[in-house]
Amino acid sequence: MTATTTVPHEVVARDRWLRRLLQGQELVMALIGLGLAIFFTIYSSAFGSADNGPTLASYVAPIMIFAVAEVFVLTLGEIDLSVGQVYVLSPFLVVFLNNAGVSVIISILISLAISALIGCFNGLVTVRLRVPSFITTLGTVFALKGVVLLSSNGIQVNPAGTGTLANVLGGWSFSEIAWAFGIAVICHVIFRRTSFGLHITAVGGNQIASGEAGIKVGAIKIWCFVICAFLGGFMGILDGYHIGSLNPGTDGLTLMFYGVAAAVIGGTALTGGRGTMIGAAIGAIVLGILEDGFNIIGVNAFAYQLVLGLAILGAMILNVQLERVRSGRIEGRGSFARLLLRIGGRRART
DSSP states (O other): OOOOOOOOHHHHHHHHHHHHHHHOHHHHHHHHHHHHHHHHHHHOTTTTSGGGHHHHHHHHHHHHHHHHHHHHHHTTTOOOSTHHHHHHHHHHHHHHHHHTTOOHHHHHHHHHHHHHHHHHHHHHHHHHSOOOHHHHHHHHHHHHHHHHHHHHTTOOBOOSOOTHHHIIIIISTTHHHHHHHHHHHHHHHHHHHSHHHHHHHHHHHOHHHHHHTTOOHHHHHHHHHHHHHHHHHHHHHHHHHHHSOBOTTOOHHHHHHHHHHHHHHTTOOTTSSOOOHHHHHHHHHHHHHHHHHHHHHTOOHHHHHHHHHHHHHHHHHHHHHHHHHHHTOOOSTTOHHHHHHHHTTTTOOO
């Protein structure tokens, strides 16, 4: 005779609700960001003041654009290290072209086209020559850095153009963050509402099966590198106008890693197959709040690096466990995913 175990309807409903909550890493990060904002506001009234708004926006905007750019390639299981150096190169191209007699607007368009071509090069080398994207884009980083330093002689210059165009592109205090949110929304629509976006996720999840299903895997990868580099170049132009000067020694690589960190913290898997533009944007906001808050309360800058590293590790661990919840693979007495479900009453019985 065997005993029959039944699970009440309310427990099943609670289990289903908890699964949905666990699957929404974006919500978890949003709550963390809100908690951090409240903490820093209580600790120092300067954080919540209107005067701090432009400062916070200047921290968040670059990371957000880099994050959504990296989501395109990270979801494929690839990475673009060179996008940070494209960010440095792009505004210098505008200055060089403008000094050569080209109008500012045309110079910007040509600079963005060159940025996209750099991404195309990265994609072609990765896809056609089968060189790992890490190696391909690492080589591109040093090549572009050399181009910037040689062409500028290591001298800091001012961005090309002034007036309304400069204000729209970054001169106004909140123009950068407005562009960042706009780009995040557009990328989210592309990622979730178009066949191109769905194909990105499919290729990242199973490249062989995607190819057998008729998806042009190589073209998808190349286009993602193009988009990533294009956004990096555009961010460089925005930041050039926002800061008001161009430094050839700017560390674009670190900013790129901040973008990757924001994407991963927001729920994008480094191994591919899962990406979220909303999560990347929220991750950027969280990192911006952390950096701004630490500066205001006087915490050593090295502490921010420590927290960032721990956040990435924690996000990766959480990503793995949440993926087990999504797929239903929660076996094992030591499973963290099983523990999360137990908290919600998964093991409740009558």
